[in-house]
Amino acid sequence: MKLKGAEILLQCLQKEGVDTVFGYPGGAVLPIYDALYKSEIRHILSRHEQGAAHAADGYARATGRVGVCIATSGPGATNLVTGIATAYMDSIPLVCFTGQVGTSLIGRDAFQEADITGITLPITKHNYLVEKTEDLARIVKEAFYIARTNRPGPVVVDLPKDVMEKEIDFEYPEEAINIRGYRVVKGYNSNQVITAVDYIQKARRPVIYAGGGVISSNAAEELRELAEKRKIPVTTTLMGMGGFPGNSYLSLGMLGMHGTRYANYAIGECDLLIAVGVRFDDRVTGKIDTFAPHARVIHIDIDAAEIGKNVEVEVPIVGQVKEVLAAINQRLEAIESEELNEWHETIHRWKEEYPLRYGDSSEGRIMPQHVIEEVYSLTQGEAIICTEVGQNQMWAAQYYHYKHPRSFLSSGGLGTMGYGFPAAIGAKIACPELPVVDIAGDGSIQMNIQELGTAVQYRLPIIICILNNHFLGMVRQWQGLFYGGRYSYTDMSHQPDFVKIAEAYGAIGRRIKEASQVREALEEALKVKDRPVVLDFWVEREADVYPMVPPGGSLMNMLGGD
C-alpha cells in the first residue's frame, strides 16, 4: 500500500493502541495534522505545548499506558521541554513527536529549526531523529517499547517535514523488536529473594518504604499482601502515594521532608528497611548517613543503576517490582499474630502523640488543610487528585488518604509548578467516570491557566481548588524559616480575579472565604458534569507545612507538628 509518512505514523500509533493524542499544530507538522483530520485518533488541542505534554503525562499516570503528544518544530518543540523533563524525573512513559524542518534544511538554522534531539538528550530515556520514511515504523515501534518497558520514561521522535510528506510502499513491520543495547529485564536473582525472605522473617522492627516503582509496576496488590502477611508498616514517598491504602492501619503516610513524624521515626528505629521501587531521593532521606541507621536494607528496583547509587544495601534485587514481590510473598510465612507487637505499640504511641494536625486560623480564614480534608471526606479516595507544586502539594499529600494506585498525580522529581491542571485534563480524558480534582496554589495555577480553554472546549468537569494564600507559599515558608523572614518577591497579592478568569473562559468560578462554605462549595462543584469549576479558596496566608525536616537534617529531628 502506498502511504505518506504522516499516514504511516498514525497507523503505527493505532497499532500501539493509541486512541488519544495531545498536541498543538504548526508549519512543520502540517502533514501530520492533515492525516489526523481523517483519522480515528482523537486529538486534544491544548493551549500551550507544555499543557499538551503534561496532559499526556497525566493520561499516562492515570492509566499506565503510554501518553502521546505532538508539537511543531522550533518553539513548539522547546515548549515541550518542561513537560518532558517532568516525565523523565518521575519515570513516566511518554512518546513525544516533534516536527522538524525538512532534512535538507537541518543544520542550517532554518526557520523554526531547533535541535530538539540535542536539547532533550539528558531528559529523555532515548530519542530519535527520523531521517528516512522507510525507518519510521520501526522507530515508532521502538519508541513505544522503550518508553513503557523496564524503567519507563519519555522518548522524543523528531520528524522532518519531508519524511512525513514522502510516499512509500508500506507494510507494517510485524517482526519482533530487536535492539542490541536494550533488553527487557526478566526474572530476578532468586538467592537474593531467599535472603530477603529470611531477613523479613527475622526482623523485629521492619518498615516498607515504597515509591513510584510500585505504581509503575502495577504492584500495589503484591505490596499489600507482603505488608499484611507480615504486618509490616508501610510508608510511601510522594510518588508512591496510593501504592498502599492510606487508610490501612499499617499505613504510616508519607516519609521525608514533610512526612509524618511517625513515618520518619519508624525509619529511624527500624531494623529492616524494605525499599521498593524507590531511589533514596534527598527529599526523602534527609541527611543520608542518618537515614535508617539501624537497619539492614533490601532494595528492589527495576533499574540496576538505582541500587547502590545513594546508599549501600545488604540485599539488592534487580527486577520488576511486581514479580519480585510476588516471589517474596510466595516464600513468606504469615506472621504469628504477636510477633511484632512491641513494634506496633511503639508506632501506635507515635501516631497518638504526633498525628498530623494544624491550628486554627489567626485571621478567621479557611485553613488550607481543611479544604483537603473536605475533598477527602466527599470523595473518600474514589477520585484522582492532581497537584501543583508548593505547600498545596504537600498538604494534598498529607491530608488526603489515597486508596488506589494512580489516584495521586504530582510532579515529584522535577517539582513543576503548572503541572497539575494540564495533568488533570489528561486524567479526566482517560478516566471520565472519576472525579478529578487539581489542588492548586495561586502561583502555580497561573503557570498553565490558559488550559482552561482546553478543559472548557472538551467539556471536562475538572475541579480546580486554588488554595489561595496570595503567596508563593512554600518559598515564603523557607524565607520565614531560613532567611530571617525576608519575603523577597514571594508576595502574590497582585493577582487576577480567578472567578472572572474562569467565567471568561466559560468555566464556573466561585470564591470561598468562609470555612463554613468549603464543603458546600465542593459538593456543588462535584455535581457539575460539563465544564471545569474553579474554586478560589482564600486561605490562611501564612500557614506553614509541618512537620518538616530542615534541608540536610536528620529525619529524627523534625520541626513543628508536635
Added chain:
Amino acid sequence: MKKHTLAVTVENRPGVLTRVTTMFRRRGYNIESLAVGATENPAISRITIEVAGDDRIIEQVTKQLYKLIEVIKINDLTDARSVDRELVLIKVKADNSVRAEIVQIVDIFRARIVDIGRDSLIIEVTGDSRKIEAIEDSLRAFGIIEMVRTGKIAMIRGGK
C-alpha cells in the same frame, strides 16, 4: 584515585558519542581520555574511556552507560590482561647543541622523529601510559613546545 579503562561497544550512529559524554558531564564524572573509532563490524564503534574513580564510581558509570540504549557492551580492561596503547606527538625545543642527546632518548624509547625544524623536532611515541610519561619526563628539560595525545585504546589479550 585509580584510573580505569572502559571499552564501550556502541552502535555506530550519529550522536552516540554525545550521549556518552553527556552522561559523564551530567553525573559529574570526569573523562581522563577518550578514543573513538570503527571496529571490525562497520555497524559498531568502540569508545575507549579512561576514567578515574573508586569501585563505586566505576560501578555507577558502568550502570549508567548500560542505560544508554545504543551502548551494547562495556568491558573494564583495568585489571584484565590487556594491551593498551596511546600515540603522542611531542614538539620539543632542539637546537644543535642538544639534538644528539634528544636523538638518543628517542632511540631508547623506540620513538620516532617525524619532523625536523630549525630549532625544534616533532617526536612520535606509541606505547602504554607509563612509557609515554617517561619520555615526556625525559624531554621536559629541553622544553616541550607542544604535545598532543590520542587517548588510550586497549584490547584484551588472547582468544576472547
